[in-house]
Amino acid sequence: MIQIAIVGAGPSGCYLAQALLKAVPGAHIDILDRLPVPFGLVRYGVAPDHQGTKAVARQFARLFEKQGVGFIGNVTLGQEGEGGTLSLSELQSAYDVVVLALGLPKDRALPLPGAALPGVIGAGQLTRHWNDHPDDSASLPDLGRRVVIVGQGNVAIDVLRILAKRAEHFDGSDLAHRHSDHIAAAGIESIDILGRSPAHEAKFDPVMVKELAKLPHMGFAFEGLAHSGAASQDDARLEALANLPAAADHDIRVTFHFGATPTRLTGTDRVSAAQFDCDGAELSLPCDTVVSAIGFETHVPGLRDDLLAGAEDAALGVLRPGLYAAGWFARGPRGTIPENRQAAQALAARIAQDLGTLPKTSKTGAAALAARLSGLTDYAGWQRIDAAELAACDAGRVRAKVADLTDMLTLAAGRAQDHPETET
């Protein structure tokens, strides 16, 4: 039987498994992840107040529940010789086909003086924190009353919306009360969101801005709209902005700045101002927190760069026969969940074609991994975590996520968790 391993259980890995089930019937597919829980950014990126988007996970669940795909959690793909990890060559000796769908979890840092000051935080870290990712759940960022967001993509708008929402707007979400309480306690008064592009070329989708218009306690102001000129007045982005209520006596004032290039961040113990270049003039915004939302990069630099440099067809994700890359890891930190679906279908077709020419082997897949690694988790382990999260959720929330890796592993293993709330 052909053994296929997909490393990374995010949307691209899951969509690829779906497509491979059709393109390579009879193959066995395992999806591996460093966490004991699947679904990548669907669980840990997509905003907690966008449960409709998170519902795509139900579709992925079917892979493991009905379609015979294996989930192997708590296994990290790492560099050769690194302790506690699985190397690529080990993985390739266990599987005929290996696909890397590791995503790009690291925030691209602002390349500015002052970027290392306390109070400067990456949007990925912040959204992981709100989503209770075990890597970033513990530290509560100190927000303050004035927030500057650098970047104007959809992730930046997610951050803006979550910071600006009132506690009651999180009903029906899975944002833990500790997060909504913390945001409310900060008493945010102003949010400035800045991008280099003119408004009609900003990276957000107009629907993301339209959603903001529904929050009555926010008022909006705009700087640099003139960059868009008269020619593009009917642009969907400009129209969405024009429909936002103006800043008058609102509780939170949001200012969009277009054509603003960040130059430096200043402060002594903590960031206290962010400086921008606007058409040659310096804009200085006093602030308590700077959130950078300017993209993502790989957390395993040597691996990704080397593999992509030698790739046979990097655009499609063909590294070399038998080794492939998918999703953000292959294409960079752009594109929505559905884009990964289309790309996965194209890659699956290519893998099926390559398999026709690969020599027949008798690799043992998961059995080989189990012999070499301890502490692996499985799909039933995730189902135990899932059940515990659903059972523990309180008023107004649809789930209470387990945010601690040790607790997750305990639950996954089916051992009783010595947690005060589960002792009743």
Added chain:
Amino acid sequence: MKIALLYGTETGTTEMLCEDLEGHLGGDHEVEMADLGDTDPTSLDGDSLHLILCSTYGDGELPATAQPFAQALIDAGADLSGIRFAIFGLGDSTYETFNEGSQKLAELLVKHGAKQVGDRTTYDAMSGDMPEDSAFPWAEERIAEAEPLFAAS
């Protein structure tokens, strides 16, 4: 009864729902399932009830696989007057353009002469309900409504 189960999808939810529906209806009916993206609008079959399921994407647009179908229908100027269909939409009420994709598709089919059986039913991904809980009854009701129409012809 002969049923053509057609879906337009972007993130795959509608396809999965159709697979469930195929399993649900398959015992009692002759069901054929296809992606709208692989369907030629001029080859729809007048002997089948078309059960169409379609999501919404972007800002109220048709999802990826329904777009080529809609374009082909417009380009061919196809006459669908012998075709009967019922439609189920998937959307998310976070968006102001809630379920406009299925609405646009229904209007387009009617404009080309197809006859709609019963009202469009919509599902809201924000509701937390499972789409099959409303899609299965929808399909059964529309089939019951359509049965006399097909028996008569």
